[in-house]
Amino acid sequence: MPPEHRFPHYHSFAHRAANWLGFSYDETSPEWVHPVMHLVLLLAPALLAISAARLLGRAVHLRLARSTSRPVTHTTVSIIGLDRNLISHILQTTRRQQFFLLFLSLSLLPVLYLSLELPKQIVNNVLSKSHAPLSLLGYNLTATQHLAVLSGVFLLAITLNGVGKYLLNVLKGRLAERCLRRLRLLIYCHWRKQIGQPRKSELPQILGPEAEPIGGFAADLVALPVTQGGTLLTILLFMFIQDPILGAAALTVLPLQLFLLPYLQRILNRLSRERI
Structure with missing residues (x-):
């Protein structure tokens, strides 16, 4: 049956x-x-x-x-000026920089959508045989002029996207260095206040390699999920607008990833703990 x-x-x-x-x-x-x-x-x-x-x-x-x-x-151990919650401490000390990173990350999403839409417009409306004359600022553009305008806008969108990512990386680097500088200063001041200054040999290790990942985490706390998640949502939005079935088909890989990736991450965490 x-x-x-x-x-x-x-x-x-x-x-x-x-x-x-x-x-x-x-x-x-x-x-x-x-x-x-x-x-x-x-x-x-x-x-x-x-x-x-x-x-x-x-x-x-x-x-x-x-x-x-x-x-x-x-x-x-309680250190004056250092919150017990790492995320709360990062947000309290870098609130202004995180806001700029959030604003810049969100501003890249319209440019990304424009860079996806323009090639479709060039292929479907300019290079097709049924091209209709375009009126721009009172001037009627031919197919060649229309292609030149859209190509220039596409080049501008790609340039803005690259410049925006460069500025985002620069701001993330500055935020990471400032967060690390503040953290290392707090740890060093706490160590200086201790009587007898015990375990002097551990201080360079704490201020160096052990504190370094915290700066990268502080820089990616807001910018990374907004950038990656916004890119995913922008691409899915573009696919759904073009063809809803195509967008729904693209979502079929997400359940497998949501099942598989946490399992692999738990294995990676276990191996990392064993190594430490």
């Missing part, structure tokens, strides 16, 4: 979803279209929702476990 007869509601829902997205198929379509549409429109979104709910539940569970865990019995 064909699947559409065994699961009529499931099959009809896939057809309605495809029609709503502007893609229609029926029994005359190739056989491979039906399972692909079911995977793209039903199975992949369901797995994505389950994966997101699983990750959210795990994050809430870890948060509750940390808040309800018993306090640590060993003595912790």
Whole structure:
């Protein structure tokens, strides 16, 4: 018995979803279209929702476990000016720089979308045989002039994108150095106030290699998720605007990544702890 007869509601829902997205198929379509549409429109979104709910539940569970865990019995060192929460300390000391990084990261997203849209406009509207004259500032542009204008705008968009990424990296480097300078100064002042200055040999190790990753983390705290997540959302938005089915097909790889990457990350963390 064909699947559409065994699961009529499931099959009809896939057809309605495809029609709503502007893609229609029926029994005359190739056989491979039906399972692909079911995977793209039903199975992949369901797995994505389950994966997101699983990750959210795990994050809430870890948060509750940390808040309800018993306090640590060993003595912790308190340094004046250094918050016990690293993220809170970074946001308090670099709030202004983080705002500039956030603004610059968000400003790159429209330029990215423009760099994706312009090649499509050049191919579909300028290089096609059915090119219509374009009126710009009262002047009628020919196909060659239209191509030159769009190519210039495309070159400008790519240049702005490159300059924006360069400025973003420069600001991230400055933020990392300032955060490290403040952190090292606090640690050094705390060490100088100790009686007898014990363990003098450990101070260069703490101020050098052990504190270095904190600067990179401070620089990427806001800029990295906004840049990477915004790039992903911008590309998905562009794909959904061009063809909703193509955008839905691009989302089918996310459930596999959400299942596989946390598992691999836990293995990497375990090996890192064993090495340390």
